[in-house]
Amino acid sequence: MTLGPVDSSKVPRFAGPATFARLPRLDQVERAGVAVVGVPFDTGVSYRPGARFGPAAVREASRLLRPYHPGLDVSPFERVQVADAGDIAVNPFDIGAAIETIEGAADDLDARLVTIGGDHTIALPLLRSAARKHGPVALVHFDAHLDTWDTYFGAEYTHGTPFRRAVEEGILDTEALSHVGIRGSLYGKKDLEEDRRLGFGIVTAADVLRRGLDEVIDLLRQRVGDRPLYLSVDIDVLDPAHAPGTGTPEAGGLTSRELLEILRGLAGLNLVGADVVEVAPAYDHAEITSIAASHVAYDLVSLLALQEKT
Ligand SMILES: N=C(N)NCCCC(=O)O
Numbered sequence: 643m644t645l646g647p648v649d650s651s652k653v654p655r656f657a658g659p660a661t662f663a664r665l666p667r668l669d670q671v672e673r674a675g676v677a678v679v680g681v682p683f684d685t686g687v688s689y690r691p692g693a694r695f696g697p698a699a700v701r702e703a704s705r706l707l708r709p710y711h712p713g714l715d716v717s718p719f720e721r722v723q724v725a726d727a728g729d730i731a732v733n734p735f736d737i738g739a740a741i742e743t744i745e746g747a748a749d750d751l752d753a754r755l756v757t758i759g760g761d762h763t764i765a766l767p768l769l770r771s772a773a774r775k776h777g778p779v780a781l782v783h784f785d786a787h788l789d790t791w792d793t794y795f796g797a798e799y800t801h802g803t804p805f806r807r808a809v810e811e812g813i814l815d816t817e818a819l820s821h822v823g824i825r826g827s828l829y830g831k832k833d834l835e836e837d838r839r840l841g842f843g844i845v846t847a848a849d850v851l852r853r854g855l856d857e858v859i860d861l862l863r864q865r866v867g868d869r870p871l872y873l874s875v876d877i878d879v880l881d882p883a884h885a886p887g888t889g890t891p892e893a894g895g896l897t898s899r900e901l902l903e904i905l906r907g908l909a910g911l912n913l914v915g916a917d918v919v920e921v922a923p924a925y926d927h928a929e930i931t932s933i934a935a936s937h938v939a940y941d942l943v944s945l946l947a948l949q950e951k952t
Pocket residue numbers: 688689762787789801802876878890920
């Protein structure tokens with residue numbers, strides 16, 4: 643038996659504290675198989691700040707999530723105990739210290755994690771922790787941006803550089819790395835050359851439109867195979883119409899429907915952890931972005947739940 647969300651037919655959805663999907667806190671359950679954890683950190687951003695308020699906004703926007711996922715035919719919170727592990731208390735003044743804290747907290751949490759950011763810097767310590775448990779992991783990275791740049795103002799640990807650091811550290815399986823949703827201006831053609839040299843394959847936002855969802859899903863599944871897989875979702879992979887509340891928006895992105903369909907197409911892969919990052923609520927309107935992110939997180943939880951034997 644699992645302890646599920648607060649029953650919305652008994653306690654109105656808009657009442658009470660906002661845990662993710664109104665789930666129990668981690669300290670209210672004996673053990674969780676899947677934990678949703680927040681990382682309120684945005685010291686790594688290159689443009690608009692504000693993703694430190696992402697976890698709180700996504701939890702608020704998650705009040706309307708219901709317990710059955712028809713697209714994946716699963717009741718995730720029955721299939722596995724899911725709990726909200728709260729926020730990791732990270733140092734907002736010291737990026738290195740924050741990275742260390744995130745890595746340690748992820749190691750200590752005895753559950754598969756869906757992490758809510760926070761800016762994209764946080765993917766690096768989360769990948770380190772995943773690789774410590776599973777060995778180098780495959781990555782499907784949804785983003786408008788490559789995030790394989792080298793440095794900003796001489797800084798190595800930023801939201802534009804986590805995946806280059808991860809390849810350098812040997813924590814990614816370089817046979818199985820994909821970006822999805824890439825678009826927008828670059829610093830130069832060499833950005834793409836270096837990204838390819840690191841081992842990444844790119845599905846651009848235009849590819850999603852022109853090649854279509856099924857072909858894209860097939861390609862991603864083939865590249866991942868049965869390797870342990872980490873999914874990282876930068877909410878700016880969505881078009882600014884679908885996610886205005888983010889720090890580095892780029893025109894011409896995916897719809898939330900396309901993103902959710904691709905995620906569902908990855909069901910059955912050996913998912914070991916996931917994040918959704920870069921929600922900056924100050925630029926949001928009518929919770930458009932945080933609702934999209936809460937649905938992404940629900941799909942990620944559901945994908946993890948599906949892997950549990952019944
Ligand atoms: N990870 C995100 N969202 N953005 C990276 C943008 C890096 C840049 O300013 O060039």
